[in-house]
Amino acid sequence: MCREGLLVVVSGPSGAGKGTVLNLLKDSGDDSIRFSVSATTRAPRKGEVDGLNYFFKTKDEFKLMIENDELFEWVEYCDNFYGTPKKYIESTIKDGYDCLLEIEVEGAANVMKAYPQCVSVFILPPSFEELRRRIEKRGTEDVDVVNKRLDRAKKEIAYASNYDYVIVNDSVEDAVESLRSIINAEKLKFKRNIGILKQFE
Structure with missing residues (x-):
C-alpha cells in the first residue's frame, strides 16, 4: 500500500543554516525525499537546469x-x-514521496493556509549572537546590510510560534537528524494511518 507523502515546509532567518541542513539531507541519499522546485521568470544562470533548479x-x-x-x-x-507550483508538490506527494519546501515566512503562511495538512518546521540559530557571528563571517556584506538582515531575522523569528516544530541548529548533523525524526514521527500519527487500520475492521 503506497502511503501519500508529506509536504514539509521549512523556514528560518538568514544565518540559521536551513540551507545547509537541507543540502546535507539532500546529499544523504534518502530516496524517499524530494525537494520542491519553484517557478521563476528570471533567466537561468550558468549550470541551472529547467525542472531541476527552477521551472523557468x-x-x-x-x-x-x-x-x-x-x-x-x-x-x-x-x-x-x-512562486511555488501546486502541480509538482501534489504529484510528488501522491507518488508517496515527502516533499520539502524551503520558503520565507510570508510565503509559508500562504502555503500552510492552502495546505493545512502540511508539516511546518522553523529552524533557529542557538542564539542571536551566534546568528550575528554567522552572518558577519560570510564577509560579503557591509555593516548596514548585516544590521538589516538581523532586523529582518528578529521579525521572522516572531513567526516561529505559527510552526509545528522548532529545530535549534547548533550542530548541523543533529539538526538533520531532528528533521528526519519529525518526518518519521508525523508518518506514525493516527490520522495518517487510518487507511491501513481499516483493513483490521
Whole structure:
C-alpha cells in the first residue's frame, strides 16, 4: 500500500543554516525525499537546469499560472516573479514521496493556509549572537546590510510560534537528524494511518 507523502515546509532567518541542513539531507541519499522546485521568470544562470533548479517561465506564462490558480504562493521581487507550483508538490506527494519546501515566512503562511495538512518546521540559530557571528563571517556584506538582515531575522523569528516544530541548529548533523525524526514521527500519527487500520475492521 503506497502511503501519500508529506509536504514539509521549512523556514528560518538568514544565518540559521536551513540551507545547509537541507543540502546535507539532500546529499544523504534518502530516496524517499524530494525537494520542491519553484517557478521563476528570471533567466537561468550558468549550470541551472529547467525542472531541476527552477521551472523557468516567461512573464506571460507565469501570469497565466496565477490566473489559473496553479501556485500555492507567489511574489514579485526585483522585476521577476517567483512562486511555488501546486502541480509538482501534489504529484510528488501522491507518488508517496515527502516533499520539502524551503520558503520565507510570508510565503509559508500562504502555503500552510492552502495546505493545512502540511508539516511546518522553523529552524533557529542557538542564539542571536551566534546568528550575528554567522552572518558577519560570510564577509560579503557591509555593516548596514548585516544590521538589516538581523532586523529582518528578529521579525521572522516572531513567526516561529505559527510552526509545528522548532529545530535549534547548533550542530548541523543533529539538526538533520531532528528533521528526519519529525518526518518519521508525523508518518506514525493516527490520522495518517487510518487507511491501513481499516483493513483490521
